[in-house]
Amino acid sequence: MTGNFIKNITPQLIKWRRSFHCEPELGFMEYVTTYKLGKELQKLGFNLNVGKQALDDESRLGLPNEADLKIQEEKAELKGVEKAWLDKMRGGFTGLVATWDTGREGDHVAFRFDIDALPINEIADGEHFPSLNHFASNEKNVMHACGHDGHMTIGLGVAAYIAAHQDSLKGRFTLLFQPAEEGGRGAKAMTEKGWLDDVDYFYAGHIGIQSLPVGTVAAAIQGFLASTKLNAYFSGVASHAGMHPELGRNALLAATTAANNLYAIPRNSDGITRINVGKIVAGSGRNIIPEKGYIEVETRGETQKINQYMLDEASRIIHASANMHNVTCRIDQVGVTEEIACDTALIPKIENWCSNSELVNEIIPIAQVSGSEDASFMMNRVQQKGGKATYMLFGTELNYPHHHPAFDFQEEVLPVALETYVNILKGGSPDCKKHG
Known part of the structure; x- marks a missing residue:
């Protein structure tokens, strides 16, 4: 029965x-x-x-500026988004939460699917699969380069299964289609709205991360780091670089001094640390002392405590760099993630539920990863309230890494991931002895 559902919906998964x-x-x-x-x-x-039904206003981090929001809202209207829908989303209230109550006593199970893209220009190469098949990005400098187009597709597949098999399911289901995962900005807003407060089991997952054969699923991960995202603004004084250099205060030098010295933060003996300066903007001309400087920075740590060490040191260095060049500085925190600890008790359950799967060939108990994930807020809230949570990986061959202009994944992973979630759903069904 599951096999027929997956087989029948696979063309629609690819279309979505x-x-x-x-x-x-x-x-x-x-x-x-x-x-x-x-x-x-x-x-x-x-x-x-x-x-605002889905997101807590005050918990959104790193919001785009009002001008960019308005431009995107106008584009959405031109693309046919109904006014009633757009009015609810205006001002960056994107994403949604879909719920289903079977009316039968059972667990509350939640799933997270991220929906945002990245500021990357997709490669226009005839051998790039999306280009070859005419579905490459229509937006300049915006691209799904991390698999989120696949994640929300899988989420719709999960929803379709719940709707089609509601009579054989019990309990409640919450599907969180989360905005702004990139940069650790959106999960906190859904978490603080209370959607995870009474969840018994929470599942999130990611296509790729490691290059693994299609049909391979990791039941849990280990290694995501706590992280903080910072924007630093330096303000100096402009002056003629030839006639009156002494009257200027160079914000460019402050920004570059900070960028260089951030990499000198000592590592920490308690665990893994990371620092990166990903963007710097400063100056307007070769004969002008730069008045403005701007850098985008992220810190990471194996735990919240270690990340806090990196954050404190980064803030100290940024302010010291501003003082060195006699400019002022403002630091904005625009994103944050926490560490993740999957509930290992779910691993044997997932192994059992997928043991007779037609598409899942291998279950890896725990996969080692790096990077960060703001699903951490959701997972940690569920666990703090007594529930269990895990974060899975779905294998695909990766010819290029995530966040690369030529990133792509094998579409065959979509039915594999969906069948994994379907097996999890069946694990709580009242009429399935195998999963009981």
Whole structure:
């Protein structure tokens, strides 16, 4: 029965994925994406929570500026997003939460699917699979380069299964289609809205991260780091570089001094640390003392405590660099993630539930990863309230790394991931002896 459902829906999974891929949107500006998701979920009969119903306003981090939000809202309107939908999302209230109550006593199970893209220009190469098949990004400098187009596709597949098999399921289901995962900006806003407070089991997952054969699934991960994202603004005084250099205060030098010295933060004996300066903007001309400077920085640590050490040191160095060049400085925190510890008790359950799977060939108990994930807020809230949570990987060959202009994944991973989630759903069904 499961096999037929997966087989029948696979062409639709591919159609959904390609539709999302060619219309990517950045975090908190996923207006068209949210609308597309919502219309599909509406047809399936889910209860939808959009806009301020889904997100806590004060907990959103790293919001785009008002001008960029307005531009994207106007584009969404031109692309056919209904006014009633757009009005709920205006000001960066994208993403949605879909709920389903079977009316039968059982667990509350939640799933997270991220929906945002990245500020990357997709490669225009005839051998690049999306280009070859005419679904490459239509947006300059915006691309699904991390698999989120696949993640939300899988989420729609999960929703379709719940709707089609509601009579054989019990309990409640919450599907969180989360905006602004990149940069650790969106999960906290959904978490603080209370969606995870009474969840018994929480599942999130990612296509790729490691290059693994299609059919391989990791039941848990280990290694995601706590992280903080910073924007630093340096303000100096402009002057003529030839006639009156002594009257200027060079914000460019302050920014570059900070950038260089941030990499000199000593490592920490308690665990892994990371620091990166990913962007620097300063100056306006060769004969002008630069008045403004700007850098984008991230810190990471194996635990929140270690990341806090990196954050404290980074802030100290940024302010010291500003003082050295007699300029002022402001630091804005625009993103944050926490460490993740999967509940290993779920590993044998997932192994059992997938033991007779047609598409899952191998279950890796724990995969080692790096990077960071803001699903950490959701997982940690569930665990703090007594529930269990895990974060899975779904194998695909990766010819290029995540966040690369030529990133892509094998579409065959979509039904594998969906079947994994379906097996998890069946694990709580009242009429399935194997999963009971």
